[in-house]
Amino acid sequence: MHNLLKTVGQIFLLWLIYFISTWIVEFFHLPIPGSVLGMLLLFLLLSGGIIKEEWLALGANPLLKHLSFFFIPIAVGLMEWGKLFTEKGHLLFLPLVISALVALIATGIVVQSLIKSRKQEGGSN
Amino acid sequence: MPTTMFIFLTIFLTVLLYLISRKIFLRTKNPIFNPVLLSTTIIIIIFHYTGITFEQYKPGKDIMTFLLGPATVALxxxxxxxxxxxxxxxxxxxxxxxxxxxxxxxxxxxxxxxxxxxxxxxxxxxxxxxxxxxxxxxxxxxxxxxxxxxxxxxxxxxxxxxxxxxxxxxxxxxxxxxxxxxxxxxxxxxxxxxxxxxxxxxxxxxxxxxxxxxxxxxxxxxxxxxxxxxx
Known part of the structure; x- marks a missing residue:
């Protein structure tokens, strides 16, 4: 019971950060999602030691563990686009597949060569 | 406007399918059985054959996604x-x-x-x-x-x-x-x-x-x- 109350309280704290960030984004007409600002804000509060990790872990863990649950009701919205996918579905295949290959190879090669060149520099010193 | 009972049923269906597909995914560890893909497909098929519209599903959807914002902050x-x-x-x-x-x-x-x-x-x-x-x-x-x-x-x-x-x-x-x-x-x-x-x-x-x-x-x-x- 005590833990359940703690979990609810911690989720409320996360919700409060989200609520404040969404408000800031709307008030200042910032062109970024409120949730992204909230995430940055929480990262800064944690790094600055203003919020302790223990104050949130209990509430954050179940939300993160079941994050993918939230996408199901949103993805069901696809049923409104059925016609679009039966008519144009085949055209989507190439852009999606090729751009995924580009992401894997581009990130992998750039990071690997940067790390290797740094190590070589370190070795010559 | 769908009834409270109907909203409750759509939420129950979504949660149930999520839990089942999550079990399947954790057991097989095969990316093709990811819970979102599996659950969404089954829900859309059920809605298609029972004539339920997305408009009717929306109130339940809004309740279920209420915590998505705080969950994103938790990242x-x-x-x-x-x-x-x-x-x-x-x-x-x-x-x-x-x-x-x-x-x-x-x-x-x-x-x-x-x-x-x-x-x-x-x-x-x-x-x-x-x-x-x-x-x-x-x-x-x-x-x-x-x-x-x-x-x-x-x-x-x-x-x-x-x-x-x-x-x-x-x-x-x-x-x-x-x-x-x-x-x-x-x-x-x-x-x-x-x-x-x-x-x-x-x-x-x-x-x-x-x-x-x-x-x-x-x-x-x-x-x-x-x-x-x-x-």
Missing amino acids: ALPLYLNRTVLLQALFPIIFGICFGALATLTTAILLAKLSGLDALIVTSIAPKSITAPIAIEISRLTGGDPAIAVAFVVFTGTFGSIIGPSLLSFCKITTPIARGLAMGVTSHGQGTATILQEGALQGAMAGIAMAVAAIFISFIAPLYIPWLVNL
């Missing part, structure tokens, strides 16, 4: 816990993530345009490598459709998780940091779960990549995506 926690790994090679990590995220977004938009797809689809395809909660927001901000965006996010997450590890090995990308980052940039949460099986460092890197790519693309999206779509 800061794993990023914070991995900060020491991040600081080990800050420049290669941040540069690699931003480069990869920008390269895949640009390729996706340009190829979708070349295929002659409508502006709505081209815009919704842009955030397909970004973690779903933020991809939804990006699609809203740039004139895409959140449901279409989620479909592309799940496709990319699944495809990258299936092909990623072997493609990286084929391209001689063996550094654990590079492998983790590549999987996180491409396939967000699904890629993170997949590459975590190779090791904790790879998993941590993928988590970092997922968060940093989402933040970076959020900042450039409102200007860059419409510009590229209308080019």
